[in-house]
Amino acid sequence: MSHLSPLLIELGTEELPVKALPGLAQAFFDGVVDGLRKRGVELELGDARPLSTPRRLAVLLPGVGLEQPEQHSEVLGPYLNIALDAEGQPTKALQGFAAKAGIDWTALEKTTDNKGERFVHRAVTPGARTAALLPEILREAIAGMPIPKPMRWGDHSWGFARPVHWLVLLHGGDVVEAELFGLKADRMSRGHRFLHDKTVWLTQPQDYVESLRAAFVLVDPAERRQRIVAEVEAAAATAGGSARITEDNLEQVVNLVEWPSAVLCSFERAFLAVPQEALIETMEINQKFFPVLDDGGKLTEKFIGIANIESNDVAEVAKGYERVIRPRFADAKFFFDEDLKQGLQAMGEGLKTVTYQAKLGSVADKVARVVSLAEVIAPQVGADPLLAKLAAQLAKNDLQSRMVNEFPELQGIAGRHYAVAGGESPEVALAIDEAYQPRFGGDDIALSPLGKVLAIAERVDTLAGGFAAGLKPTGNKDPFALRRNALG
Incomplete structure (x- = not known):
């Protein structure tokens, strides 16, 4: 049995694409492990998992044989x-x-x-020494990574997701001789871009996590995630509310920072007149901020940004975050106010000029079909046919609103707000929103009887019209989302 020693591989890069980072890290880890296994090298993985930050991809394995078996x-x-x-x-x-x-x-x-x-x-x-096999294993692992558009840098022929600037390769306490992307492997990592902009000497692989922590880098994404959640929740508590933390937003922030630090910020209360969904959308999707909600789940004027640095002047950082959010909120408020002046009823006029599908006419034609269907379906589920007709007539009007033009995800939600502002009954307003449910896998279906009527009428028309117009889904194409509508 060969002697086992820990192995560390670190590729230091320029900032990697946020959404691709977890996939790249996993593929790099899997590629190295598979390459060692394929060559019969003894492995002890323990609870090893991919390590990564925006500036590095790393594989740290607790036990790797020094050579192949015979x-x-x-x-x-x-x-x-x-x-x-x-x-x-x-x-x-x-x-x-x-x-x-x-x-x-x-x-x-x-x-x-x-x-x-x-x-x-x-x-x-006799088996080859693992050190002699590693350069080839590395090249194979990199070749197998999902990089749709490799970048080239300098006048080199090689490419990677982002330019590579350093390479650490340690097996036990020894540097493994290898060259990759024109870089010779050594034991020098690098710290945080601002807080510790110098090299970090690594004596042995098992020092990696702690040495980089001392250089203001948390290399384990799971640890960064825990710190972000703890900091965001603590900041929200000081503001007297609770943070809205979605999985998608959290995942992206984890992959944007090496040393997360929460910053509590606020905006003018006047903006809270805008539908909160639009403000939340702007904070999460555009800025990767965490909104703060009150006990009733309503948006407050507080939000939390995650800085990639522990600043000596947190107030200045907060000012910067507040400055980027204000113009977008001002736009949203302007759109909302203009839409209110026009009113939901009047918006419907524009639907006659919007083509739904060449053979199926305009969106106004679709609305007319859905209205007829809603009147027929309503008595069968114990809903009022007149209210169903009214809700169906208004359900698509917000597609002509400035708000939905700017925030397409708010279709139905904006309609609900405008219906309430226009004096429609609460049931009608709610149904306009619920007609879109389920919006995604795992979402609730419409809960109110009127919402169910609209959701069913809308999908029945889409399916019947889609098949009548010859748009039936094929193996890999379903432009009108007929499959999803059928499931909904």
Whole structure:
């Protein structure tokens, strides 16, 4: 059994694409592990997992053999009736086989299978040292990474997701000789871009996580995630509320920072007049901020940004975050106010000029069909046909609003707000929003009877119209999302 030593590989890069980072880190980790396994190198993985920050991809394995086991090979040669002539002398076939194996034919062994006895060449070669195998394993792992558009830098022929600036390769306490992207492997990592802009000397792989922590870098994404959640929740608590932390937003922030630090910020209360969904959308999607909600789940004027630095002047950082959010909020408020002046009823006029589908007419034509369907479906689920008709007539009007033009995800939600502002009944307003449910896998279906009527009428029309117009889904194309509508 070969001796096991920890192995560290770190590729230092310029800031990697946020959404691609977890996939790149996992592929790099899997590629290295597979490469070692394929070559029979002994491995002890423990709870090893991919390590990464925006500026690095790392693989840290607790135990890796120093060399492959002995390599046993067996090459089958010709059968005896072909290998030997009548005098028992070797034929050309056998001489050729022995020459290829590099030994005298008399030293070959024999084996028997169901067709008879044949010559065989068995050999045992000592295993290669892992250090000699690693450069090739690394190249294979990198070649197998999902990089749709590799970047080139300098006048080099190679490419990667982002330019690579350093390479650490340690097996036990020794640097493994390797060259990649024109870089020679060594034991020098690098710290945080601002807080510790110098090299970090690594004596052995097991020092990696702590040495980089001392240089203001948390290399384990799981640890950064925990710190972000703890800091965001603490900041929200000081503001007297609770933070809205979605998985998608959290995942992206984890992959944007090396040393997360929460900054509590606020905006003018006047903006809270705007539908909170629009403000939340802007904070999360555009700025990767965490909104702060009150006990009733309503948006407050506080939000939390995550800085990639512990600033000596947090107030200045907060001012910067507040400054980037204000123009977008001002736009949202302007759109909302203008839409209110126009009113939901009046918006419907514009639907006549919007084509739904060439064979199925305008969006206004679709609305008319959905209205008829809603009137028929309503009595069957115990809903008021007149209210169903009214809700269906208004349900698509917000597509002509400035708010939905700017925030497409708010279709239905904006309509609900405008319906309430226009004095429509709460049931009608809610149904306009619920007609879109379920919006995504795992979302609730419409809960109110009127919402169910609209959701069903809308999808029945989409499906019937889609098939009537010959738009039926194929194996990989479903432009009108008929499958999703059927599931909904």
